[in-house]
Amino acid sequence: MICLRNAIELALIGANESTVVGVVMNGDLTKQHLGDESKPMSLDMTQALTLLNEHQLLIQTTQPASTQTFQHVTYDSRQVTADTLFFCKGNFKPAYLASAKAAGATAYVAETAYDEAGAGLTGIIVTNIQKAMALLGAAFYGYPQNDLFIVAFTGTKGKTTSSYFTYHIEKQHTDNHVALFSTIDRIVGNKPADKFKSDLTTPESLDLFHDMRSAVDNGMTHLVMEVSSQAYKKNRVYGLTFDVGIFLNITPDHIGENEHPTFADYLHCKEQLLVNSRTCIINAETAQLLDVYQTAKATTEPEQIYLYAREGAKLALPLDLDVTFKNVNEDLHQSDFAVTALSDKAKALALDETYELHVPGDYNESNAVSAIMAGALSGAKSTEIKQALVDVHVPGRMEMVTSPDHGTIYIDYAHNYASLKALLQFLHQQTHAGKVIVVIGSTGNKGVSRREGFGKALSEEADVAILTTDDPGYEDPKVIADAIDAHIDHERVTVQFVMDRQTAIETAINMSTPDDIVVLAGKGEDAYQKVNGVNTPYPTDVTIAKNAVKEL
Ligand SMILES: CC(=O)N[C@H]1[C@@H](OP(=O)(O)OP(=O)(O)OC[C@H]2O[C@@H](n3ccc(=O)[nH]c3=O)[C@H](O)[C@@H]2O)O[C@H](CO)[C@@H](O)[C@@H]1O[C@H](C)C(=O)N[C@@H](C)C(=O)N[C@H](CCC(=O)O)C(=O)O
Numbered sequence: 001m002i003c004l005r006n007a008i009e010l011a012l013i014g015a016n017e018s019t020v021v022g023v024v025m026n027g028d029l030t031k032q033h034l035g036d037e038s039k040p041m042s043l044d045m046t047q048a049l050t051l052l053n054e055h056q057l058l059i060q061t062t063q064p065a066s067t068q069t070f071q072h073v074t075y076d077s078r079q080v081t082a083d084t085l086f087f088c089k090g091n092f093k094p095a096y097l098a099s100a101k102a103a104g105a106t107a108y109v110a111e112t113a114y115d116e117a118g119a120g121l122t123g124i125i126v127t128n129i130q131k132a133m134a135l136l137g138a139a140f141y142g143y144p145q146n147d148l149f150i151v152a153f154t155g156t157k158g159k160t161t162s163s164y165f166t167y168h169i170e171k172q173h174t175d176n177h178v179a180l181f182s183t184i185d186r187i188v189g190n191k192p193a194d195k196f197k198s199d200l201t202t203p204e205s206l207d208l209f210h211d212m213r214s215a216v217d218n219g220m221t222h223l224v225m226e227v228s229s230q231a232y233k234k235n236r237v238y239g240l241t242f243d244v245g246i247f248l249n250i251t252p253d254h255i256g257e258n259e260h261p262t263f264a265d266y267l268h269c270k271e272q273l274l275v276n277s278r279t280c281i282i283n284a285e286t287a288q289l290l291d292v293y294q295t296a297k298a299t300t301e302p303e304q305i306y307l308y309a310r311e312g313a314k315l316a317l318p319l320d321l322d323v324t325f326k327n328v329n330e331d332l333h334q335s336d337f338a339v340t341a342l343s344d345k346a347k348a349l350a351l352d353e354t355y356e357l358h359v360p361g362d363y364n365e366s367n368a369v370s371a372i373m374a375g376a377l378s379g380a381k382s383t384e385i386k387q388a389l390v391d392v393h394v395p396g397r398m399e400m401v402t403s404p405d406h407g408t409i410y411i412d413y414a415h416n417y418a419s420l421k422a423l424l425q426f427l428h429q430q431t432h433a434g435k436v437i438v439v440i441g442s443t444g445n446k447g448v449s450r451r452e453g454f455g456k457a458l459s460e461e462a463d464v465a466i467l468t469t470d471d472p473g474y475e476d477p478k479v480i481a482d483a484i485d486a487h488i489d490h491e492r493v494t495v496q497f498v499m500d501r502q503t504a505i506e507t508a509i510n511m512s513t514p515d516d517i518v519v520l521a522g523k524g525e526d527a528y529q530k531v532n533g534v535n536t537p538y539p540t541d542v543t544i545a546k547n548a549v550k551e552l
């Protein structure tokens with residue numbers, strides 16, 4: 001092993017000017033959008049070691065560090081080419097490093113030395129691989145965040161919806177110079193190839209900086225993104241400062257194996273977005289308001305913290321709100337709501353208006369207010385915001401299919417108690433004569449507590465539940481459905497089991513009358529079912545519903 005000082009000094013001796021060649025794609029999905037126009041990138045060993053040392057992450061190198069320049073960075077051996085700096089992370093196997101070496105990796109970064117698999121390579125041993133990867137990724141891709149105004153959302157529910165609302169506002173405001181990193185899609189430019197499906201809500205840091213670089217190279221000036229709690233847990237956004245960070249809400253979710261050990265850990269990770277944002281927007285109706293507000297206050301001047309809530313909402317703390325909103329008119333198709341600025345700093349944003357939103361649901365008014373505030377903070381005018389909200393559509397969220405002979409069908413991504421309750425409560429209130437018929441399943445091998453939550457929400461708000469399959473993983477979907485059923489109040493709700501999801505949807509539509517509402521919950525526009533570790537193609541709930549309406 002080589003001591004820290006010597007490692008950096010050796011690398012510094014004769015360090016060349018970096019040669020600029022090209023970038024490697026990280027992960028299957030990013031392959032699809034890497035165009036020739038991407039700016040070539042590189043990183044030399046000296047830069048890498050100095051950066052890691054400055055951030056107190058570097059322990060040592062396994063051999064004298066050479067003066068090499070890396071033309072590629074990746075954490076996946078299947079993506080390695082010549083002159084690659086390879087990152088060993090997560091459920092890693094030494095065989096991956098051996099493959100990386102065979103493919104041309106010239107050094108690796110890891111938390112432990114791999115003497116056998118990494119023989120002949122310089123091993124850069126660090127205290128935290130995820131932090132090292134984020135720092136070196138940002139450096140490799142030339143700090144693209146510096147060229148973007150970044151708005152980031154966190155919350156148990158509403159991240160994707162609010163991000164789409166803000167994306168559409170920024171599209172109006174910047175004349176289409178905005179990127180979007182969401183759970184559904186990542187959009188790094190305006191050409192068809194610049195839009196591709198996301199693998200994670202918040203990508204791994206190397207992919208994140210790669211995609212930011214593509215966005216900047218494509219001329220984007222703004223970025224709207226979702227930041228999951230897992231992103232902080234895994235340091236995917238380590239070192240990033242956001243221009244505006246929005247905390248929407250928190251309810252127990254994502255607690256369990258491979259996610260968060262406790263609710264406190266989940267809350268802590270979510271709050272890190274506020275710690276790392278120049279301006280914070282907080283939904284004052286969130287649970288844990290005291291904790292959330294104090295976290296923001298600890299690192300952000302009060303002048304840069306904005307609180308909003310529905311007019312008349314009971315707040316857990318006697319805080320002065322900056323912005324309130326109230327419903328003016330709502331139905332099953334749209335919401336009109338009025339926004340009022342209360343504080344001087346909010347008044348300066350000039351956002352007082354009545355807005356028309358064509359994505360129904362009272363909780364979507366709250367999501368929209370957060371987007372309006374974020375848009376206004378980026379300089380968007382209320383006329384631009386108004387236009388964006390009239391036009392906005394969010395894939396798989398409150399999608400509506402209608403037909404004269406059957407109930408109105410809503411396809412929605414609700415997949416825990418809080419979201420299903422919010423969705424069904426809204427629809428139930430709007431349904432005066434008919435029944436609420438819900439098609440739902442729950443995922444296998446994760447989120448087990450959702451099963452009880454679904455039973456509870458169905459008991460509170462549904463008339464008919466058709467229990468079916470939703471990403472069963474390695475579990476038997478009927479066993480999952482039984483677990484939901486065990487929490488349903490059978491005095492109130494009629495239950496059917498139809499395990500084939502397509503048949504379940506057709507059954508629900510077939511039994512509905514025009515006064516009814518049919519809710520297809522949990523899958524949004526997902527085009528697959530996860531079965532025994534395989535993503536099995538699935539036509540999507542929307543397609544099945546549209547076909548069923550035509551054919552029935
Ligand atoms: C716990 C967690 O963050 N896991 C993520 C993590 O897994 P990992 O590092 O263990 O990677 P792995 O796929 O097991 O493989 C180990 C390593 O070997 C490498 N490898 C693998 C095979 C090979 O041949 N060669 C090779 O080099 C892989 O590239 C990887 O670096 O890195 C992978 C990408 O490299 C992610 O796919 C994976 O997300 C899993 C699948 C996941 O579902 N994560 C969820 C919990 C998550 O992050 N969700 C949040 C949203 C939650 C919310 O809504 O709040 C998100 O941001 O998406």
Ligand SMILES: Nc1ncnc2c1ncn2[C@@H]1O[C@H](COP(=O)(O)OP(=O)(O)OP(=O)(O)O)[C@@H](O)[C@H]1O
Pocket residue numbers: 155156157158159160161162183248249363364366367396397398412413414415418419420422423
């Ligand atoms: N503010 C909100 N409060 C409660 N439920 C909401 C809210 N916003 C959206 N929902 C419900 O949650 C579902 C998921 O919304 P969305 O995809 O915007 O949230 P998300 O935070 O991205 O979720 P996930 O982390 O599960 O991907 C919606 O389909 C809707 O039913």
